[in-house]
Amino acid sequence: MSTRVWAVATLGVLLVLIGIVAITRVPWSGAPAPRSEQLAALAGLPADAVAKGKAFNAALRPGSYGSMVIGLVVALVLGLTPFGARIVEAVGRPLGGHWLAQAVLGGLVIVLIGEVVSLPFAAWRHTVLKRYGLSTQDWGAWLVDLLKAYGVGAVLGALVLAGFFTITRLFPQWWWAVGAGAAAALVLVLTFVFPVLVEPVFNKFTPMEDGALRDSLVQLAERDGVPVKDVLVADASRRTRAVNAYVSGYGATRRIVVYDTLLREAPEAEVRSVVAHELSHARSNDVLTGTLLGALGSAAAVVLVYLLGAWEPLLRRAGVDSIAEPRAVALLMAIAIVGGLVAGPVQAYVSRKVEARSDAHALELTGDPETFQAMMTRLAMVNLADPDPNRVEHGLFGSHPSTVERLAMARAWAK
Template sequence: MSGAGRAGARAALLVAVVLGAAFVVLVAVRTPWTLLPEPPGGRTPVRPGAGLPPGVAERAASFAAALRPASLASLLLGLAVSAVLALTPLGRRLVTAVARPLGGRWTWQVLLGTVALLVAGRLVTLPLAAYGEVVRHRYGLSTRSWALWARDVAVSTAIDAAITAVVLLVLVWLARRAPRTWWAWAAAAAAGFVVVGSFLYPVVIEPAFNRFTPLAAGQLRSDLLALAQENGTPVQDVLVADASRRTTALNAYVSGFGSTRRIVLYDTTLEQLPDAEIESIVAHELGHVATDDVLTGTLMGALGAGAAVALLGWLLTWTPLLRRTGADGPGDPRVVPLVLLLASLGTLVATPVQNLVSRHVEARADLHALDLTRDAAAFTAMQDRLAATNLADPDPPAAWQWFFGSHPTGPQRVALARDWQRLQEAG
């Protein structure tokens, strides 16, 4: 490597470290590590299964136990396939072969090669995904026909492949145009992409899977709009998603920014929950808006993406790694399988960190819901009903919850509500 190349590699590593440090600081400052003071008499003990109808906790645990091995196997198999494609001649041959009918230009190699690699990975794990759908049908959680399931898989794969292909096309183009500084431009582009994606997701991606209709005028609609107004975050509309075409699960959320912000209720939620419990769910979601959780998450994502791309710029100066892939450098389309592998590994490493932050943020939103509605009974009833309907495991293995759990468990959320109630009673 030339002196300029070594200097560029050191600069990429330095920028990755600086952006990574900024990410850590943002996580430390913006994550609500402490939520409630200890109530008189100590914390409410977490009791898995308490409050649920007989047999529900066992059924939820059985459902989770049936899905967990397939989920883990799919993750490991996907990584194994990505590693084989990246570290053997198979991946680079696929990249060049799919572009050959169109002349073999580097642009087609990147675009079609990325699509082919991602589709290959999806096809290998498809039997495990189908098994998961069988389990969800068996336990009554999925209502999708197999035709709709296949359509959902195809649409999600197409969206993922199209976005990834465009991102990698920009990355390789930058590497060809600015061989020494491509990583800096790509890091800035990645951060910007995360920000733009957060704004576009509600109006571009969500409609690809659900149809939305306005909630009919009535007391519930008026109460939800008033709740948002009281929260200080008025919304533009209250919509109902046709989730029952796919699932019996209950859910609601708030999405969008400014003029696109709206409350979305699953039609299953509207049909099965009383108004007080729906308001409690929506108050939780409004809590995310009130504390700028989406904005903070977007900023964290932008910093993380920038740091990851800068780190990629450093890794792609490592000659033995490039030699292993058969690529001449980051501007060579044959580097695509390696970039996809490194992205998968980075996502895996980031998962427990992301979920650690998410669990604390979700708990804060729970407290916000309690403060906004002042109705701990409705909140507790709603959590029990969600756990029973969605078959949420009340007591997952600690390691699984640490790595994959994006929310506190249902019993943990109920215990938090009881702590809140005791603190209110104690003044």
């Protein structure tokens, strides 16, 4: 068989594996959240807080959509015209046009262009966060965090670009197979190193002080059958008033992380309820599920890129001879952005199902629907959530059930 036939067959196998993982590990059914209970829960929320949450999200909306649209337009202009290839070529020219210079430096410049054009929308978002009192950062601290994010992205991006185009040069016929394996391996590696190497770049983590709360959280994890290495407090208050907690890491790196804002805003019973929700992700191996789907999805994306590379009109429009050459970096990034937009609603739907299971698990673990509802109400009020968002918008972008859906589920569970 030709390499193209092998690639098509491999893509088919990867899609089947993705389907198997999704069918067997994603909770497609969940606890009921009747609309009547949602409306009853909405009526019980403070009207002024609901109005503020809706106004806050309405203020964010133009910047969010504007950033998405301008990012897509720039990606398509650079990727589907010879302009992107010429930029990559020009960036590599001072270094003799070396392929590695084109791949890494040219690729980073293409990414930087996208970041720069979307920067005004990021500033817009920060302005809104400050106006509504959710951000505690001044502009200097905000800029430092932005530069940190750019730095981490540049390091990871340089490694990915250098690795990808090294593979295409070493394996000109079978780069898609080697690249698919490498992409899957990278996802697996990042799952383990992200909590240890990346999270500390943005937050300082300190062990929670010994006491009744820490003991109760450790006991809650033990009762749930989830071994944790430590209970840490993140200094989230230096950038936000938002409250949250999560279980980070996998295996030996797993730890409970609680925002210091949550400790200040919520009573201990609500903190335990939040942590009970997060423990469900570890107990159900949601990190493993996400890693498997991410690894298989990344491998499938590499194979799909290879198959798209055989479409001559696409290459001519981008002004390149092969999708595996460094000058095609802009085209590759355009494909990635379009693919991300297409996959986004599916990922959001899966995420909502997983989060709904964690909500139900928190209720089962604590047996305390009243505290769960109080905690969900506090999260919505402090984080300025829209408790009952537009159905279409929430379906496209919502990563969690809405506040009224979570409250309705708890009310139904209590009955």
